[in-house]
Amino acid sequence: MAATSRGTSPVPPDVRPRLTVLSGPSGVGKSTVVAHMRSVHPEVWLSVSATTRKPRPGERNGVHYFFVDDEEFDKLIANGELLEWAEFAGNRYGTPRRAVLDRLEAGEPVLLEIDLQGARLVRQSMDDARLVFLAPPSWEELVRRLTGRGTEAPEVIERRLDAAKVELAAEAEFDTTLVNTSVEDVARELLALMLQA
Ligand SMILES: Nc1nc2c(ncn2[C@@H]2O[C@H](COP(=O)(O)OP(=O)(O)O)[C@@H](O)[C@H]2O)c(=O)[nH]1
Numbered sequence: 001m002a003a004t005s006r007g008t009s010p011v012p013p014d015v016r017p018r019l020t021v022l023s024g025p026s027g028v029g030k031s032t033v034v035a036h037m038r039s040v041h042p043e044v045w046l047s048v049s050a051t052t053r054k055p056r057p058g059e060r061n062g063v064h065y066f067f068v069d070d071e072e073f074d075k076l077i078a079n080g081e082l083l084e085w086a087e088f089a090g091n092r093y094g095t096p097r098r099a100v101l102d103r104l105e106a107g108e109p110v111l112l113e114i115d116l117q118g119a120r121l122v123r124q125s126m127d128d129a130r131l132v133f134l135a136p137p138s139w140e141e142l143v144r145r146l147t148g149r150g151t152e153a154p155e156v157i158e159r160r161l162d163a164a165k166v167e168l169a170a171e172a173e174f175d176t177t178l179v180n181t182s183v184e185d186v187a188r189e190l191l192a193l194m195l196q197a
């Protein structure tokens with residue numbers, strides 16, 4: 001088969017990687033959808049990001065995130081260990097590069113759950129990444145979910161809702177939108193997209 005150009009992608013041209021990016025406003029249900037998909041299909045690989053955010057109750061280091069301090073995050077950037085990173089609502093988040101590239105080189109589907117800025121960066125460097133936007137059924141429902149989760153202080157919720165307005169306005173930049181009405185339905189649709197050639 002003829003090799004195709006992948007622009008600046010670090011992936012060798014003879015590999016057909018399938019990278020799916022899931023983005024959407026805070027509180028829309030990204031983590032819930034991904035957790036459900038993985039409970040049904042534990043073989044699906046999800047990148048674990050590094051973050052300077054403090055763990056929420058129940059979050060485990062190396063499972064939900066690699067929780068690092070500012071100095072460690074600076075080092076990850078300086079050493080080129082992040083595929084992309086962004087600041088979101090006062091904390092930094094980044095995707096460890098090596099693990100993602102290893103999976104892609106092995107031809108396995110890879111899922112990143114990252115913010116809009118990260119999705120844009122991935123689009124620039126990996127031209128066949130599939131960008132999926134998770135949308136709330138309504139603005140009121142988004143506010144209800146984010147507030148109802150009960151994990152953020154009111155001022156943090158305000159910051160996240162401000163960011164949500166920007167994220168919702170960028171929906172058209174994505175390849176596909178899934179509306180998170182039913183977690184089970186969305187998880188099924190997301191997996192189907194990930195497995196599409
Ligand atoms: N760019 C980027 N964004 C990330 C990464 N990991 C998580 N995020 C995003 O950072 C935002 C905040 O994440 P988090 O604090 O866990 O809150 P939650 O997603 O609302 O539960 C969300 O939009 C995540 O998708 C990453 O590695 N890179």
Ligand SMILES: Nc1ncnc2c1ncn2[C@@H]1O[C@H](COP(=O)(O)OP(=O)(O)O)[C@@H](O)[C@H]1O
Pocket residue numbers: 024025026027028029030031032033145146148149180181182183
């Ligand atoms: N389809 C849904 N219907 C009702 N509530 C939902 C749905 N999906 C997620 N939630 C709830 O919304 C809140 C935010 O979900 P979460 O997965 O933490 O969002 P995100 O990861 O996008 O910030 C949680 O309390 C979760 O239980």
